Amino acid sequence: MVKINENYLKLPGSYLFSEVARRIGAYTEAHPEAKIIKLSIGDVTRPLVPEVVRAMHGAVDEMGTVEGFRGYGPEQGYEFLREAIARGDYAARGVDIKPEEIFVSDGAKSDCGNIGDIFGVDNVVAVCDPVYPVYVDTNAMAGRAGEYQEELGKWNRLIYMPCVESNGFSPEPPKEKADIIYLCSPNNPTGAVISREKLKAWVDYANANGSVILYDSAYEAFITSEDVPRTIFEIDGARTCAIEFRSFSKTAGFTGNRCAYTVVPIELRRGGVTLNSMWNRRQTTKFNGVPYVVQRGAAAIYTEEGRRQVMENIGYYRENARVIREGLSSAGLTCFGGVDAPYIWLKVPDGVGSWDFFDQVLAQANVATTPGAGFGPSGEGYIRLTAFGEAGATRTAVERVRNMFQ
Amino acid sequence: MVKINENYLKLPGSYLFSEVARRIGAYTEAHPEAKIIKLSIGDVTRPLVPEVVRAMHGAVDEMGTVEGFRGYGPEQGYEFLREAIARGDYAARGVDIKPEEIFVSDGAKSDCGNIGDIFGVDNVVAVCDPVYPVYVDTNAMAGRAGEYQEELGKWNRLIYMPCVESNGFSPEPPKEKADIIYLCSPNNPTGAVISREKLKAWVDYANANGSVILYDSAYEAFITSEDVPRTIFEIDGARTCAIEFRSFSKTAGFTGNRCAYTVVPIELRRGGVTLNSMWNRRQTTKFNGVPYVVQRGAAAIYTEEGRRQVMENIGYYRENARVIREGLSSAGLTCFGGVDAPYIWLKVPDGVGSWDFFDQVLAQANVATTPGAGFGPSGEGYIRLTAFGEAGATRTAVERVRNMFQ
Numbered sequence: 015m016v017k018i019n020e021n022y023l024k025l026p027g028s029y030l031f032s033e034v035a036r037r038i039g040a041y042t043e044a045h046p047e048a049k050i051i052k053l054s055i056g057d058v059t060r061p062l063v064p065e066v067v068r069a070m071h072g073a074v075d076e077m078g079t080v081e082g083f084r085g086y087g088p089e090q091g092y093e094f095l096r097e098a099i100a101r102g103d104y105a106a107r108g109v110d111i112k113p114e115e116i117f118v119s120d121g122a123k124s125d126c127g128n129i130g131d132i133f134g135v136d137n138v139v140a141v142c143d144p145v146y147p148v149y150v151d152t153n154a155m156a157g158r159a160g161e162y163q164e165e166l167g168k169w170n171r172l173i174y175m176p177c178v179e180s181n182g183f184s185p186e187p188p189k190e191k192a193d194i195i196y197l198c199s200p201n202n203p204t205g206a207v208i209s210r211e212k213l214k215a216w217v218d219y220a221n222a223n224g225s226v227i228l229y230d231s232a233y234e235a236f237i238t239s240e241d242v243p244r245t246i247f248e249i250d251g252a253r254t255c256a257i258e259f260r261s262f263s264k265t266a267g268f269t270g271n272r273c274a275y276t277v278v279p280i281e282l283r284r285g286g287v288t289l290n291s292m293w294n295r296r297q298t299t300k301f302n303g304v305p306y307v308v309q310r311g312a313a314a315i316y317t318e319e320g321r322r323q324v325m326e327n328i329g330y331y332r333e334n335a336r337v338i339r340e341g342l343s344s345a346g347l348t349c350f351g352g353v354d355a356p357y358i359w360l361k362v363p364d365g366v367g368s369w370d371f372f373d374q375v376l377a378q379a380n381v382a383t384t385p386g387a388g389f390g391p392s393g394e395g396y397i398r399l400t401a402f403g404e405a406g407a408t409r410t411a412v413e414r415v416r417n418m419f420q
Numbered sequence: 421m422v423k424i425n426e427n428y429l430k431l432p433g434s435y436l437f438s439e440v441a442r443r444i445g446a447y448t449e450a451h452p453e454a455k456i457i458k459l460s461i462g463d464v465t466r467p468l469v470p471e472v473v474r475a476m477h478g479a480v481d482e483m484g485t486v487e488g489f490r491g492y493g494p495e496q497g498y499e500f501l502r503e504a505i506a507r508g509d510y511a512a513r514g515v516d517i518k519p520e521e522i523f524v525s526d527g528a529k530s531d532c533g534n535i536g537d538i539f540g541v542d543n544v545v546a547v548c549d550p551v552y553p554v555y556v557d558t559n560a561m562a563g564r565a566g567e568y569q570e571e572l573g574k575w576n577r578l579i580y581m582p583c584v585e586s587n588g589f590s591p592e593p594p595k596e597k598a599d600i601i602y603l604c605s606p607n608n609p610t611g612a613v614i615s616r617e618k619l620k621a622w623v624d625y626a627n628a629n630g631s632v633i634l635y636d637s638a639y640e641a642f643i644t645s646e647d648v649p650r651t652i653f654e655i656d657g658a659r660t661c662a663i664e665f666r667s668f669s670k671t672a673g674f675t676g677n678r679c680a681y682t683v684v685p686i687e688l689r690r691g692g693v694t695l696n697s698m699w700n701r702r703q704t705t706k707f708n709g710v711p712y713v714v715q716r717g718a719a720a721i722y723t724e725e726g727r728r729q730v731m732e733n734i735g736y737y738r739e740n741a742r743v744i745r746e747g748l749s750s751a752g753l754t755c756f757g758g759v760d761a762p763y764i765w766l767k768v769p770d771g772v773g774s775w776d777f778f779d780q781v782l783a784q785a786n787v788a789t790t791p792g793a794g795f796g797p798s799g800e801g802y803i804r805l806t807a808f809g810e811a812g813a814t815r816t817a818v819e820r821v822r823n824m825f826q
Contacts (some may be wrong), residue, residue, distance in 0.1 A: 015630030016599045017540035018691040022698050029704075057491035067484035070713065071477060077676065078473035085463035085675040120526055120678075120708070127706030131561065134423035151705045155537065193422045224421030269491040270483065270712045272526075285424040292428050298435075299557045300533030302526070306676045307476065308711050 021157045026164070030147060030388035031055060037373065038382050051411040053338070053399040054382040056202065056356070058267045060330060062311070063323035066266060069314035073307040087303045090294065091118025091275065095309045098316040099275060103260065109247045115277050115290060117297055118304050118312075122232045122261040122274040126196075127152040128300070129228060129257065129276070132292040133194060140173035140192035142185045144203055144389030144396075146230070149196040158194075167391045176392045177204055183350060183359070184208050187219040194226055199242075200233040203389045203398040204359040205351015207242045213249050220255035226284065227256040232274075235265040235328050236335075237354045253279040257289065264356065264402075266315045266324050273304055273312045331356050334408045335401035341412035345419045356401040359386070368394055379414035427563045432570070436553060436794035437461060443779065444788050457817040459744070459805040460788040462608065462762070464673045466736060468717070469729035472672060475720035479713040493709045496700065497524025497681065501715045504722040505681060509666065515653045521683050521696060523703055524710050524718075528638045528667040528680040532602075533558040534706070535634060535663065535682070538698040539600060546579035546598035548591045550609055550795030550802075552636070555602040564600075573797045582798045583610055589756060589765065590614050593625040600632055605648075606639040609795045609804040610765040611757015613648045619655050626661035632690065633662040638680075641671040641734050642741075643760045659685040663695065670762065670808075672721045672730050679710055679718045737762050740814045741807035747818035748805075751825045762807040765792070774800055785820035 034054055042050060062070075076082030090096070096113035104111040119125050126148055135157045141149050150169065153159045160171025168174055173192050175185035183206035185197065197216065199208040208216070220227050229246040237244055246252045258277040262268035278290040304312075314320045339352040348361035360383075362371040368385035375381050375397070384400075386393030401408070440460055448456060468476075482488030496502070502519035510517040525531050532554055541563045547555050556578065559565045566577025574580055579598050581591035589612035591603065603622065605614040614622070626633050635652040643650055652658045664683040668674035684696040710718075720726045745758035754767035766789075768777040774791035781787050781803070790806075792799030807814070 016632045016690045017543055018693065018695070018698060019538050019540050020691070022538065022701060023691075023693065025701065055492075059486075059489070059491065061485050061489040062480075062483045064484065067480055070480045070483075074468075074473055074476045074480060074713075077468045077476075078470065079467050080465075083465070083467040083673075083676070085465065085673075086461075087676055123708045124706060132425050132428065134425050137423050148705060155702070155705065226422045267489075267491075269708075270489070270493055272708065272711045284422045285426070285429075287424065287429065289424070292424060295428060295431065296561070299554060299561065300530060302529045302675075302678065305678045305711060305714055307480075307713065 019155065021155050024162050025151060025154055026162055030384070033388070034382065034384055037376065041376055048380045050376070050380050050382055051403065051407045052382040053403055053408070053411055054384045056400050056402060057269050058264060058402050059404055060267050060327045062267055062271065063315070063320065063327065065314045065317060065320035065323055066311045070307050070311040073310035077306065084306045087306055087309070089298045089301055089303045091116065091304060092306070092309050095313045098313045102316040104245065104247065107244055107248065109245055111247060111277055112280070115279050117276045117278065117293060118309065119274050119276060119297070119301065120272045120304055122230065122259045122263070123148055125259050125274060125276045126228065126230060128296065129293070130156045130158070131296050131300075132289060137193035138171070138173060138191065139194045139196070140175055140188055141196045142177045142198065142201070143174040143391060144177065144386055144393030145196070146198060146202045147389070174390065177201070177206065178392055179350075182206060184212055187216060191223050192225055194228060195220065196228045196230065198230040200236055200355035201351070201357070202233065203357055203384065203386065203393065205353075205355035205357035206359070207237065207239070207354045210241055210243050210249070213243055213246060217246070217249045217251045217255060221251050224284065225255065226282070226289070229256050229258045231258055232261040233264055233355050234260065236332065236356050238332070239354050242354055247277070247279070253281045255282065257282070262312050262315070265328070266312070267327060268312070271308055271311060273308050330405065331401045334403060334405055337409055338399050338401060338412055341416060345416040347419065352401065358399040358401070360397050360399055362395050362397060368397055371397055375415060375418070378418050379411070381411045381414055425561065427561050430568050431557060431560055432568055436790070439794070440788065440790055443782065447782050454786045456782070456786050456788055457809065457813045458788040459809055459814070459817055460790045462806050462808060463675050464670060464808050465810055466673050466733045468673055468677065469721070469726065469733065471720045471723060471726035471729055472717045476713050476717040479716035483712065490712045493712055493715070495704045495707055495709045497522065497710060498712070498715050501719045504719050508722040510651065510653065513650055513654065515651055517653060517683055518686070521685050523682045523684065523699060524715065525680050525682060525703070525707065526678045526710055528636065528665045528669070529554055531665050531680060531682045532634065532636060534702065535699070536562045536564070537702050537706075538695060543599035544577070544579060544597065546581055546594055546601045548583050548602065548604065548607070549580040549797060550583065550792055550799030551602070552604060552608045553795070580796065583607070583612065584798055588612060590618055593622060597629050598631055600634060601626065602634045602636065604636040606642055606761035607757070607763070608639065609763055609790065609792065609799065611759075611761035611763035612765070613643065613645070613760045616647055616649050616655070619649055619652060623652070623655045623657045623661055627657050630690065631661065632688070632695070635662050635664045637664055638667040639670055639761050640666065642738065642762050644738070645760050648760055653683070653685070659687045661688065663688070668718050668721070671734070672718070673733060674718070677714055677717060679714050736811065737807045740809060740811055743815055744805050744807060744818055747822060751822040753825065758807065764805040764807070766803050766805055768801050768803060774803055777803055781821060781824070784824050785817070787817045787821055
């Protein structure tokens with residue numbers, strides 16, 4: 015008789031975004047006339063930029079001819095893209111990353127989940143609280159999280175690092191020894207960033223303990239503050255302790271186009287082997303590369319014109335973030351994030367739970383948000399707002415929420 | 421200190437296709453004038469058909485407009501594609517598969533590897549010998565294969581089911597109880613198919629033992645014999661014991677376009693849960709769907725014109741298979757497969773090892789093949805030839821090999 019992976023049975027049933035969708039659905043059914051504006055889900059709305067569209071058309075044409083057709087590509091990604099990434103995202107910032115350290119993939123979500131394959135089950139994992147649920151769920155599925163404690167909203171084998179107002183929503187190295195540490199900067203959901211100094215402390219901690227930092231940098235394109243590191247590899251010592259995840263999803267609107275990459279430096283060794291060779295083995299065995307057409311699209315954002323067009327879209331979302339942050343702050347609400355990130359972490363007025371506040375904003379302002387409690391216990395008392403909406407709708411949504419407090 | 425997944429260290433170093441590539445490279449370096457024809461790697465060479473190209477251009481245009489842009493799609497695939505698959509690949513053959521039983525993915529290789537996530541480590545796994553290496557390697561990585569026995573070329577916890585001339589290269593249910601059984605029909609590498617009668621015996625075995633059959637049907641489009649099942653779900657009882665993997669790679673030349681799907685019937689339950697819900701949880705947590713543009717391309721092959729164009733390409737490869745099979749047979753060689761499959765399984769002349777024969781054919785005919793021994797111990801004495809080459813080159817290659825025996 016087949017034995018299933020029993021760890022799956024431990025996963026709590028309802029996923030944050032499905033519960034959000036259920037509540038919005040229920041409200042809409044009861045109030046069909048309501049025009050809900052969604053500042054809830056982190057999906058982009060701007061179309062692919064013309065340079066990406068042009069490159070993809072070109073690649074589709076190639077694929078339709080005998081001479082231009084490409085079958086299986088390298089599982090790790092085409093050289094043209096890996097080289098463009100190394101040059102455009104690293105060398106341009108004075109960071110030396112070689113193409114063979116870059117693994118192109120179908121998404122940072124896939125990579126953040128699949129990276130667990132190369133680690134043993136008996137590692138101690140540390141995550142931020144609040145946290146992007148994929149880090150937690152994939153470790154639970156692999157048996158690294160232990161048991162779920164319903165009453166605490168936590169797994170008993172994970173280390174939770176509170177990211178709260180008093181530490182600027184930036185996690186501190188824990189007293190316990192963590193083997194695998196997930197960091198996300200700019201952060202989903204809080205919109206906070208990890209400063210250079212703090213990141214250096216993390217790198218030192220990891221090197222001292224033989225830990226590995228899994229550094230999710232999917233929102234890097236939103237950083238504006240000069241002193242915030244764009245990549246963990248700006249930090250001395252990171253090459254012996256860090257793996258970095260990057261994505262074209264938010265940078266270039268690729269959420270429906272699926273392309274990302276993971277950087278595993280050659281110097282990163284554990285248990286006598288390089289993690290680069292382990293990830294290479296994982297990817298070549300269980301993955302077959304990203305569509306050629308999509309890789310051509312991704313490469314187009316590294317041209318001068320492509321970069322300019324993509325930054326225009328980022329600017330559009332940044333302006334939304336400013337509108338939300340300043341609009342709500344001036345109504346007397348307390349907002350965090352939204353400067354170097356597309357997320358605004360709004361403090362719920364005293365004494366209201368984040369799911370209750372979610373319901374209030376939905377009912378009174380017809381604006382959908384995401385309750386902070388859904389991201390972990392320390393998210394209670396906050397809601398997350400995203401800057402990925404249409405500009406006009408975002409302004410309207412902010413006005414409506416302001417009116418709740420005037 | 422991070423603990424790596426130690427199972428990776430047990431994997432034997434050199435992968436079949438890299439060793440083949442190495443030997444071809446070494447020969448080419450020594451004989452730069454040689455014009456090597458590759459009948460070795462199973463990659464297609466015909467371009468994407470016009471209907472697919474047209475649909476992809478249309479989707480790229482949509483993605484470039486505000487109105488047409490699509491962000492995150494459903495992780496399981498768009499309804500338009502899941503419905504087209506249910507209708508075109510199943511209902512059209514009288515098989516009832518619902519869209520919610522279909523999970524669109526980036527490749528059958530990914531799915532065949534990732535499916536292991538939903539099963540416990542302590543299952544007994546049965547594989548064919550010879551076998552597509554991904555089934556074995558992914559189970560070894562997960563800790564289900566035990567230890568690799570170099571001298572036998574086998575893992576000590578796997579059940580190997582010999583597929584040899586005496587059983588028509590069709591595996592028999594083992595005497596031991598296997599929990600997870602990988603079947604591949606039409607088969608890679610032997611080109612054999614599993615008959616309806618034999619497949620029924622497998623389904624009965626699986627239902628009697630609570631086993632799950634992982635049925636890889638990536639080469640289904642090549643079946644011509646009327647009595648060979650196109651899908652395991654043609655067999656009574658399969659809905660309670662089988663998962664089917666299908667791919668657009670060989671059907672529609674999508675090896676560089678990346679699209680496949682996996683069917684998990686609702687009735688398939690183990691350990692008190694449906695495997696459909698487990699796979700859904702796995703995919704929604706660790707995967708984010710296939711590019712919209714690619715899904716539009718895949719859907720185009722279900723139009724009347726798309727189907728006609730795709731079958732024309734399949735016909736082209738089938739003709740190559742015939743040329744290889746008949747050409748080599750008439751030179752006195754013994755060939756199997758190549759009727760319902762793009763692979764020809766050539767019996768090596770007596771007393772020659774398959775790697776030695778590989779070297780002989782490379783040196784004397786300048787034709788690259790794949791040694792059967794690379795697919796498992798029972799592949800010794802055979803080489804695999806593929807029908808995916810250019811027609812003229814394939815004819816030339818066959819002539820050259822024939823000349824070795826005249």
